[in-house]
């Protein structure tokens with residue numbers, strides 16, 4: 001353990017006194033570097049920083065203002081249809097909806113952001129609204145985790161800043177701990193979730209009926225995610241220490257203690273999901289992203305906030321394991337807890353973008369800079385961080401729900417290094433948000449970062465976190481009305497005061513004394529990061545770390561960076577059979593397969609990996625069959641390209657991926673189904689015709705509108721309420737005849753997306769759209785005209801909305817939309833087919849269809865291959881849900897089914913080893 005502490009860490013401090021000092025120093029160490037930095041990237045002027053800060057304020061106003069005007073008291077804003085998302089009134093989105101408890105989620109999540117952004121008056125109004133309107137006793141089943149981090153955290157953050165303001169003597173003079181009382185009420189509502197023998201909470205709870213009552217409609221779950229059970233301590237301990245009711249901190253500690261006990265002892269890693277009754281790991285893969293992320297975050301921050309050394313010891317133990325097994329700079333790749341040298345995945349999820357920020361708090365700056373740089377390059381490629389991306393930086397899951405993690409890490413890295421490079425990064429984030437996510441009624445999540453299409457969704461964390469971190473990034477001390485260093489950020493960026501470390505400590509003393517005597521200090525890193533030592537006489541430190549990674553994303557070739565196991569270098573040994581190379585017709589391969597698991601532990605390990613790769617490959621194959629969506633971008637006033645709808649292509653007509661986009665005004669065809677010669681050719685001539693799905697083949701519709709002079713067509717689903725949010729896209733198939741005569745482009749929109757265009761026509765009459773394979777940048781002139789640069793302008797902007805009154809989206813439940821959805825991939829390639837595709841290397845075959853396929857040429861450079869996979873298709877007849885789909889049996893599925901037994905055997909083997 002080094003004692004190289006910064007100011008405040010220099011001399012050994014008695015343990016008890018250290019509790020409060022630790023909290024203060026952790027924050028202190030983050031601020032000191034900003035003044036150290038003197039060179040590197042071009043410094044940003046104070047004016048420029050202020051301009052960007054003001055831009056963040058204006059953007060917040062646009063998001064918050066539209067939520068308050070069009071959605072409140074609903075939980076969230078639906079920015080495309082400009083209305084509130086009320087649970088039960090929209091098609092279910094599954095688990096995502098468990099954050100919605102009919103408690104005005106976005107308002108509560110935004111409370112402390114208002115104060116950070118210096119909107120004290122608005123904060124005062126917002127608190128009054130929460131106290132007046134919010135009901136925490138709804139008959140709704142909510143996620144314990146989300147309710148804790150967003151609502152309990154939001155109330156506590158609001159309370160923390162309310163008492164700070166009250167003490168200052170100007171605002172909130174009337175405030176009498178009312179938010180805290182609400183928080184306590186909510187805390188008690190969550191406690192029944194902990195009624196398990198393990199002490200791990202149930203993942204869901206009914207706010208009115210708890211867990212056990214028959215009306216609760218929950219309590220049968222057996223599993224929860226590690227982060228779900230391990231991300232409670234900050235809010236629960238703060239609640240205990242604010243109120244003196246110790247039970248909350250006790251329960252959260254118990255859950256953490258249990259997780260710690262259950263860590264895999266040889267790797268010191270935890271799995272993604274755990275059985276809340278038995279404590280068995282249900283998913284044994286382990287990373288720092290989805291499902292685990294904030295468990296690690298809360299161990300370190302619990303130490304900072306509560307000054308309890310046992311949390312630091314746990315964190316450091318896990319951190320060592322993470323750096324040993326998961327960190328493969330600049331990548332962070334999931335592994336198996338029992339076999340940590342085995343990668344569990346070939347892709348990373350966007351949630352791990354918080355990790356560099358946590359590494360800064362830990363004081364491990366180098367890998368933080370590396371991972372952050374890699375993530376930034378992925379962002380530069382796709383404008384946003386896709387929900388998941390492969391080790392060779394292709395899109396794996398294309399959505400982006402405006403997550404704040406990358407902005408969070410950018411802020412912490414700037415605080416630690418003072419390197420203006422991170423200000424430029426923040427500027428890019430702001431530009432991209434305004435350019436691609438801003439819609440007239442708020443900011444819309446990206447449905448597909450490749451096409452730029454939107455989803456009717458603006459999550460509350462966008463207001464709780466994104467604007468806070470972006471504003472703080474550009475703010476100087478005097479721009480914030482309180483000292484941010486006196487607070488710690490929860491995982492939802494809510495602010496809790498560090499003085500809690502010395503308040504009501506009885507619980508921590510009670511729970512931790514015995515453990516202290518057993519602590520192994522050798523693993524302790526007691527020091528806080530000292531930026532003077534991190535950047536000794538070298539202000540170019542961060543830049544020198546980034547430099548070698550400059551082109552890591554652009555120059556990467558498929559699968560280039562994945563770790564090669566040491567064993568594969570065993571001299572003389574044959575490299576293990578990889579799933580991507582497997583040929584079912586190759587007897588040698590079959591022989592190797594048979595041996596796996598039988599001969600030696602190395603073979604068994606190869607076997608296990610092989611199975612995992614097969615599963616991975618299978619799911620990748622399935623993904624590849626999902627077709628590249630197209631985009632319908634509304635370009636006329638007041639949209640100006642800001643609303644982008646996800647559309648399905650056609651197997652006939654102009655291929656938009658190969659040709660320039662088609663732009664034109666839209667007109668409804670008559671008859672609307674387009675199944676006979678149009679009676680209104682003058683209306684559709686030179687325009688893009690809107691046609692309703694049904695009654696005849698897609699190709700027939702295309703011919704009819706083409707004959708009437710249309711330059712393109714959009715088929716709108718007749719299944720009311722259907723949406724690309726809940727049903728997979730398909731491509732419109734021909735009619736079995738030669739379709740070469742169809743020259744115009746045809747796209748398909750589900751009903752919900754289609755109704756956005758129909759509503760726009762009702763409201764604005766002239767609606768112009770762009771049909772393309774990827775949303776185009778907006779016209780800069782229009783951009784200037786429409787994009788207010790000052791706070792005041794934002795009101796004008798939000799005045800121009802898509803009217804929600806005419807928008808009627810019928811309710812469809814998840815089940816029925818799933819029934820209608822297309823699950824089969826009739827034209828998918830089997831493994832054997834892939835082997836025959838001799839000109840394409842195995843790694844290329846796993847590429848995503850809409851990405852450029854890169855391979856290495858003789859010069860070692862990456863070149864593009866354009867390898868269009870076959871796509872899923874639907875004809876008009878296919879669309880009848882009663883007609884069964886001709887599913888072609890996929891050899892890989894049957895192979896996997898045969899191997900299920902083997903997989904179980906491998907799992908047993910793993911258990912036996914424990």
Ligand code: DMJ
Pocket residue numbers: 149294351403404405461491492493
């Ligand atoms: C937030 O709600 C929290 O940061 C949480 O820990 C995980 N991520 C979401 C936003 O992406």
